[in-house]
Amino acid sequence: MATGIRVLIAACLCLLCAQLQAAEPAATDRQAGRPAQVLLLLSYEPTYPAAQIVVHTIRDNFAQKAPDGVRLHVEFMDADFSSTPEYLAAFRDLMAKKHAADGLTYDVVIAAGQQALSLVADNYRLFHQPQVVFLGVSDADLIRRVRMQGNFTGLPEALPVYEYISFMRYLFPGFKSIHAITDGLPGREERLKKLRLATDSLNENLVVHSLDELSWQALQQTLSEIHNQPVVLLSARQDAQHLKLSLNQAISKITSTSASPVWHLWQSGIGDGLAGGVFTDIHRNAEKAVDIALDILAGNAAADIPAQWQNDFTTTVDRQVLERYGLGDVMFPESVTVLNQSPGFFEQHRSGIVTLTLVVLAVLFILLLFVTEIRRRRLSDAQLDQRTELMRNIIDSVPDLMFYKDLKGRYVLSNRRYNEFFGVDPVGKNDLEIFDKETAEFFQQKDREALSRKGGATNEEWVHGADGTTMLIETKKTPIYDPQGELLGVFGLSRDITELKKAQENLEHIAHHDVLTGLPNRLLLNKKLEYALQLSRRSGESLAIIFIDLDRFKDINDTIGHDIGDLLLKDVAQRLDSNVRDSDICARLGGDEFVVVLTQVDSATTIQEKCEQLLQVISRPYSLQGHMLSVFASAGISIYPEHGNRVEELIRNADAALHKAKELGRNRYCYYRRELTDTIHSRMSLEQDMRSAMENHEFQLAYQPQFYVGESRPRRVEALLRWTHPVRGAISPLDFIPLAETTGMIIELGFWVLKSACQQFMFWRQQGLELDKIAVNVSAIQINASFANTVAGILNHLGFRPEWLELEVTESLMMSGTTEVNQQIQKLRDMGVEFAIDDFGTGYSSLSKIKSMPVTVLKIDQSFVRDINDDINDYEIIRAIVLMARSLGLTVVAEGVEQEEQEQTLHRIGCEWVQGYYYARPMDGGCFFERYGGQK
Numbered sequence: 025m026a027t028g029i030r031v032l033i034a035a036c037l038c039l040l041c042a043q044l045q046a047a048e049p050a051a052t053d054r055q056a057g058r059p060a061q062v063l064l065l066l067s068y069e070p071t072y073p074a075a076q077i078v079v080h081t082i083r084d085n086f087a088q089k090a091p092d093g094v095r096l097h098v099e100f101m102d103a104d105f106s107s108t109p110e111y112l113a114a115f116r117d118l119m120a121k122k123h124a125a126d127g128l129t130y131d132v133v134i135a136a137g138q139q140a141l142s143l144v145a146d147n148y149r150l151f152h153q154p155q156v157v158f159l160g161v162s163d164a165d166l167i168r169r170v171r172m173q174g175n176f177t178g179l180p181e182a183l184p185v186y187e188y189i190s191f192m193r194y195l196f197p198g199f200k201s202i203h204a205i206t207d208g209l210p211g212r213e214e215r216l217k218k219l220r221l222a223t224d225s226l227n228e229n230l231v232v233h234s235l236d237e238l239s240w241q242a243l244q245q246t247l248s249e250i251h252n253q254p255v256v257l258l259s260a261r262q263d264a265q266h267l268k269l270s271l272n273q274a275i276s277k278i279t280s281t282s283a284s285p286v287w288h289l290w291q292s293g294i295g296d297g298l299a300g301g302v303f304t305d306i307h308r309n310a311e312k313a314v315d316i317a318l319d320i321l322a323g324n325a326a327a328d329i330p331a332q333w334q335n336d337f338t339t340t341v342d343r344q345v346l347e348r349y350g351l352g353d354v355m356f357p358e359s360v361t362v363l364n365q366s367p368g369f370f371e372q373h374r375s376g377i378v379t380l381t382l383v384v385l386a387v388l389f390i391l392l393l394f395v396t397e398i399r400r401r402r403l404s405d406a407q408l409d410q411r412t413e414l415m416r417n418i419i420d421s422v423p424d425l426m427f428y429k430d431l432k433g434r435y436v437l438s439n440r441r442y443n444e445f446f447g448v449d450p451v452g453k454n455d456l457e458i459f460d461k462e463t464a465e466f467f468q469q470k471d472r473e474a475l476s477r478k479g480g481a482t483n484e485e486w487v488h489g490a491d492g493t494t495m496l497i498e499t500k501k502t503p504i505y506d507p508q509g510e511l512l513g514v515f516g517l518s519r520d521i522t523e524l525k526k527a528q529e530n531l532e533h534i535a536h537h538d539v540l541t542g543l544p545n546r547l548l549l550n551k552k553l554e555y556a557l558q559l560s561r562r563s564g565e566s567l568a569i570i571f572i573d574l575d576r577f578k579d580i581n582d583t584i585g586h587d588i589g590d591l592l593l594k595d596v597a598q599r600l601d602s603n604v605r606d607s608d609i610c611a612r613l614g615g616d617e618f619v620v621v622l623t624q625v626d627s628a629t630t631i632q633e634k635c636e637q638l639l640q641v642i643s644r645p646y647s648l649q650g651h652m653l654s655v656f657a658s659a660g661i662s663i664y665p666e667h668g669n670r671v672e673e674l675i676r677n678a679d680a681a682l683h684k685a686k687e688l689g690r691n692r693y694c695y696y697r698r699e700l701t702d703t704i705h706s707r708m709s710l711e712q713d714m715r716s717a718m719e720n721h722e723f724q725l726a727y728q729p730q731f732y733v734g735e736s737r738p739r740r741v742e743a744l745l746r747w748t749h750p751v752r753g754a755i756s757p758l759d760f761i762p763l764a765e766t767t768g769m770i771i772e773l774g775f776w777v778l779k780s781a782c783q784q785f786m787f788w789r790q791q792g793l794e795l796d797k798i799a800v801n802v803s804a805i806q807i808n809a810s811f812a813n814t815v816a817g818i819l820n821h822l823g824f825r826p827e828w829l830e831l832e833v834t835e836s837l838m839m840s841g842t843t844e845v846n847q848q849i850q851k852l853r854d855m856g857v858e859f860a861i862d863d864f865g866t867g868y869s870s871l872s873k874i875k876s877m878p879v880t881v882l883k884i885d886q887s888f889v890r891d892i893n894d895d896i897n898d899y900e901i902i903r904a905i906v907l908m909a910r911s912l913g914l915t916v917v918a919e920g921v922e923q924e925e926q927e928q929t930l931h932r933i934g935c936e937w938v939q940g941y942y943y944a945r946p947m948d949g950g951c952f953f954e955r956y957g958g959q960k
Contacts, residue, residue, distance in 0.1 A: 886920020
């Protein structure tokens with residue numbers, strides 16, 4: 025009972041003091057033309073320094089910004105000591121009686137401190153549901169709760185524990201622990217909790233000295249033993265013996281014996297014994313609170329004004345206090361406010377220092393007049409020698425051969441590698457004095473070619489070293505001019521490309537020849553057959569394809585073994601190859617399938633006789649490791665132009681004839697007949713449907729992402745054309761693309777694809793899905809004299825940056841070498857458009873020319889990727905492609921990746937870009953954005 029009376033008396037005294045502190049008297053309900061009634065409710069006691077700053081700042085700002093429009097009422101809760109439920113209930117009851125007696129209704133309540141905000145929130149009806157602005161509140165849960173109530177907004181205050189720790193690391197590098205002083209009073213636990221969370225997250229040790237366990241004297245003794253360590257004052261108002269002190273008294277007692285400077289996370293006490301601290305700018309937050317309150321009084325609801333979570337932190341130090349601890353000479357950043365700064369030596373002796381400096385400068389100036397010129401010359405000579413030596417060391421460290429000749433062909437400069445390889449120092453000599461006449465004249469001819477072109481010239485040449493070694497070098501010769509544009513000589517850089525050339529030749533052979541038999545494989549067959557067809561078109565001669573398959577070869581493998589089967593295939597290949605002309609083609613497609621192409625055929629009788637001869641040659645007995653074997657074969661024949669005019673068509677028709685021969689009993693041959701397939705009829709029907717599809721907008725685009733190995737978010741995407749027929753359903757691009765090329769529809773269709781893909785790419789970027797590049801396939805038929813201008817027009821119309829676009833072309837197109845194709849490609853490359861070779865490895869490009877092709881990307885065909893872990897040939901082909909591309913600075917993309925094991929193998933051999941069903945199937949633009957638009 026006595027305790028309750030004391031609590032009630034304390035609350036009455038606090039309210040009385042608050043009334044004396046208030047600047048304006050209470051008023052009744054606001055009426056038209058009357059000042060707005062604003063209550064400033066503070067958690068603190070009236071004498072608390074921070075409370076005085078808040079009261080004076082808010083009063084002064086209201087007086088300045090609304091001199092006649094606001095009447096301010098101030099109430100102090102004094103809840104630092106008296107935060108018990110009994111005290112808070114008594115304070116609430118007194119506020120209720122006071123408001124009932126005075127009839128006050130507040131338009132805005134400014135709650136300063138956590139207890140003040142909790143009182144208003146828990147007794148909202150008591151205050152007649154006003155608009156509330158809070159400041160000095162760090163309890164995030166409380167802030168979220170009141171924001172959900174509605175008419176609450178304000179300035180959450182974060183405790184600057186991380187900023188404090190960072191500042192202490194600056195002052196005390198390598199300190200062992202952070203020491204925190206607290207008193208364990210209710211409401212202070214959150215401060216210690218946040219400091220502990222920060223020290224734990226930053227791996228710092230926290231030592232807590234709690235006054236609920238220590239007396240003031242015990243705390244003093246403890247602090248006297250802490251040297252050169254950070255000490256932070258969280259709260260210190262009463263000790264374990266319940267002896268209460270004011271803030272200034274507590275600071276005085278703590279700092280009087282502490283062997284380390286004591287810091288604060290609030291502005292109070294800094295300048296009165298504390299060394300400094302990092303704290304929220306109370307003055308600035310009070311100003312912001314006034315601005316928010318005026319905004320509410322102007323008609324805006326507090327619920328519509330977002331809470332300002334961003335805090336303005338201030339770092340302040342007391343130089344005099346730091347000097348007591350030996351930290352007076354520490355230099356602080358400009359952002360730190362320094363109190364009690366002692367005048368420096370320069371300020372104390374300014375006049376004497378200036379006079380002495382002028383005298384010294386005068387003497388030095390006289391001396392420098394005599395010394396400068398001599399020193400400048402010596403320094404210039406030394407720097408020239410150093411730069412010359414540096415340039416010589418740089419040149420000699422280059423592993424390539426370097427040289428420079430004047431206009432008379434005399435060597436002026438060469439590097440160590442050049443001298444060591446040729447075994448001579450060529451400086452002062454010409455080529456005729458160093459090399460044999462033929463080599464010297466070749467070098468001089470290349471010098472003249474380089475000098476005649478401003479861009480220089482590049483050539484490949486075989487050279488012989490002094491030790492007898494032979495090396496293939498690629499030499500780049502560049503003309504050198506003086507500042508006035510006069511020609512001085514030629515600079516040469518020669519690089520050893522012997523191993524690169526060998527790797528290219530090896531790759532060419534692996535990519536285009538069957539490993540077992542050495543015959544051309546399907547890739548080389550397609551290339552050679554395409555060339556033979558071109559010759560036949562020009563000459564008007566016929567051409568025959570004989571598709572041969574061994575009968576019952578599987579039985580041999582199953583009964584005798586695969587080793588014998590491989591030997592049999594090698595013998596069959598040798599017999600076939602030795603029984604055709606040099607102008608004919610003999611290839612192995614795989615397994616026991618062979619193709620023989622007869623060129624320059626003059627009659628059907630010739631074809632028949634040669635086919636019978638080949639079947640007879642195959643049927644002769646074989647002696648293989650003690651086994652006598654007889655094997656027969658069946659053959660299918662297609663003839664150009666009667667049975668087709670394209671490589672795929674002729675081979676397909678010959679294959680159809682082969683199957684017919686096997687159906688008829690094997691060991692025989694059969695000519696292709698039209699009734700074996702309905703290809704032509706289907707083609708005509710498909711062509712008509714394609715024209716209707718273009719008119720009815722049946723074509724659609726699908727998008728397949730390309731990933732950098734190990735990443736889940738795509739960086740690139742390929743646009744793929746799809747056609748869903750209203751009757752036939754989905755039609756493969758392998759069926760309608762060649763037809764579109766043959767009929768010329770590919771030109772209109774191709775530009776529609778390009779424009780639609782670019783529009784989709786731009787839409788994704790506008791929605792936040794920013795990819796690096798989109799790839800679009802281009803047919804050789806599209807590249808005519810206006811191709812580059814049409815592409816440029818589409819890009820300009822859409823505002824599409826050229827570097828976002830990658831055009832995929834075939835190997836055969838890049839190898840065509842036609843002037844028109846080269847001009848169109850170069851024009852687009854000059855704009856920034858990049859080119860890629862699609863399905864690389866399926867053509868017959870000269871790999872030695874890849875480096876001169878205007879491409880940046882090689883896309884490995886999925887036929888190699890499919891069996892990379894099962895077929896050593898495919899593995900070696902891909903590995904060779906990756907090695908070659910890396911040496912040329914090209915990007916490699918593997919298509920058709922469907923298994924994790926394929927991805928791992930590709931990554932292991934250095935292929936870093938992948939695409940395939942393992943990651944994602946092609947999808948429409950909406951699904952693509954839905955799947956990847958939210959990733960970061």
